[in-house]
Amino acid sequence: MGMSNLTRFEASEGTRATTLDSILDRTLAGDAISEAEGVTLLEQTDAGAIAAIREAADELRRQQVGDTVTYIINRNLNFTNICEQHCSFCAFRRDAGQEGAYWLSLDVMLHKAREAVERGATELCMQGGLNPQAKQDGSSLAYYLNLVRELKQACPQLHLHAFSPQEIQFIAQQDNLSYAAVIAALQEAGVGSMPGTAAEVL
Ligand code: SF4
Numbered sequence: 001m002g003m004s005n006l007t008r009f010e011a012s013e014g015t016r017a018t019t020l021d022s023i024l025d026r027t028l029a030g031d032a033i034s035e036a037e038g039v040t041l042l043e044q045t046d047a048g049a050i051a052a053i054r055e056a057a058d059e060l061r062r063q064q065v066g067d068t069v070t071y072i073i074n075r076n077l078n079f080t081n082i083c084e085q086h087c088s089f090c091a092f093r094r095d096a097g098q099e100g101a102y103w104l105s106l107d108v109m110l111h112k113a114r115e116a117v118e119r120g121a122t123e124l125c126m127q128g129g130l131n132p133q134a135k136q137d138g139s140s141l142a143y144y145l146n147l148v149r150e151l152k153q154a155c156p157q158l159h160l161h162a163f164s165p166q167e168i169q170f171i172a173q174q175d176n177l178s179y180a181a182v183i184a185a186l187q188e189a190g191v192g193s194m195p196g197t198a199a200e201v202l
Helices: 014-028 035-042 047-065 106-118 140-154 165-175 179-189
Strands: 074-078 123-127 159-162 191-193
Touching (some): 014 035, 014 047, 074 106, 106 140, 165 179, 179 191
Parallel strands (some): 074 123, 123 159, 159 191
């Protein structure tokens, strides 16, 4: 289905509107868009353009999955709020030693994971602050890998939706590794997917 049934973006800059409509039409026809075209969509600031993108996304959702809504039972495990970063919007982070700062022990994390399974969870969503003390044998990645392996060993059926792009960047910087190496190692250890949060990276 093309954009004919949808509100077309009427921009004063005709070429930009044509480009946008053409990208959205091809998306709705099932074509993959290029990275450059994705950037073009992200760069739109005009309210009409944004409405057209939103409408196309909704139409694509309707085409692909209809109106069926599904859900899973998961548990969020925010294992530490100690964070070296100071994102201006964040009310979660604390400095080490500050009132309210916490860092869960492995035993507590395993207990929470088992408890989640007992309550019917199929997924653990795990994220935490950027804690430079969270290291094993001097390695940040080793700490995270141990966490993942222990959790998967205790609850192999749990899907681990874990560690935001911000945390991947943090681990890579701490251990001087590439993002690809960190992601591959975590995946190998048992991480199933990456949360899409931490938009501050952008
Ligand atoms: S990285 Fe996460 S926990 Fe740390 S300050 Fe930013 S939003 Fe908060």
